[in-house]
């Protein structure tokens with residue numbers, strides 16, 4: 001993840017026009033898959049833009065969203081300093097990751113092994129998984145662990161997001177099968193003792209809803225997922241158990 005900061009020394013009488021221009025420019029950032037997040041902050045006499053890139057920002061500069069983005073800001077380019085590139089520095093976290101809260105690799109292995117033992121017994125899911133790789137449970141445990149803030153095990157060994165998407169192509173997963181996958185996994189989570197506090201479970205279910213709906217989309221005939229899409233990462237939502 002790379003973060004870019006750009007300072008704009010905008011004169012007070014042009015501040016309103018600058019904010020309006022950035023609001024329009026932001027639509028092009030939002031549409032660019034390389035841009036993970038952005039923020040405009042205002043100080044005493046200047047603005048600072050923070051752009052957080054999920055992928056190489058040079059990809060954005062070579063892509064279709066760059067020209068309309070810069071066009072919106074053309075009148076303000078003279079006020080901009082050179083963008084400064086930063087990388088996050090690990091200074092520890094004030095909070096556990098979802099991965100740590102769940103119980104780490106061991107918890108995900110236990111969950112997925114129990115889940116895929118049940119899958120062949122399920123009339124809706126069994127046909128889809130009939131030719132399943134014998135290490136499937138372990139691979140999905142690596143995937144979930146990485147998404148929830150654990151080590152990059154899936155990216156290192158199975159090709160990251162592109163690898164996972166490729167293994168759903170052409171599977172034609174139905175909405176009924178998706179719902180069953182989620183409900184069977186949640187039942188299994190209860191049975192293996194995954195944390196059941198409301199905060200953890202709401203974040204966990206949030207990811208499962210998103211991830212399974214994406215899996216359905218990737219599995220449709222003729223689906224053409226974007227190979228540049230980065231590995232998703234999931235964090236706590238608005239509620240955190242360790243804050244009491």
Ligand code: HEM
Nearest residue numbers: 128131132133139140143158164167177178181211212215
């Ligand atoms: C959050 C949702 C999901 C996640 C995280 C997930 C994760 C994965 C991963 C990581 C793989 C590749 C494993 C490998 O590297 O070998 C995979 C494959 C597969 N997934 Fe999913 N999946 C999800 C949803 C679903 C759903 C809803 C279905 C069907 C109901 C499904 C059916 C399959 C099938 C059939 C394969 C290929 C298995 C094989 O033949 O080895 N997935 N999934």
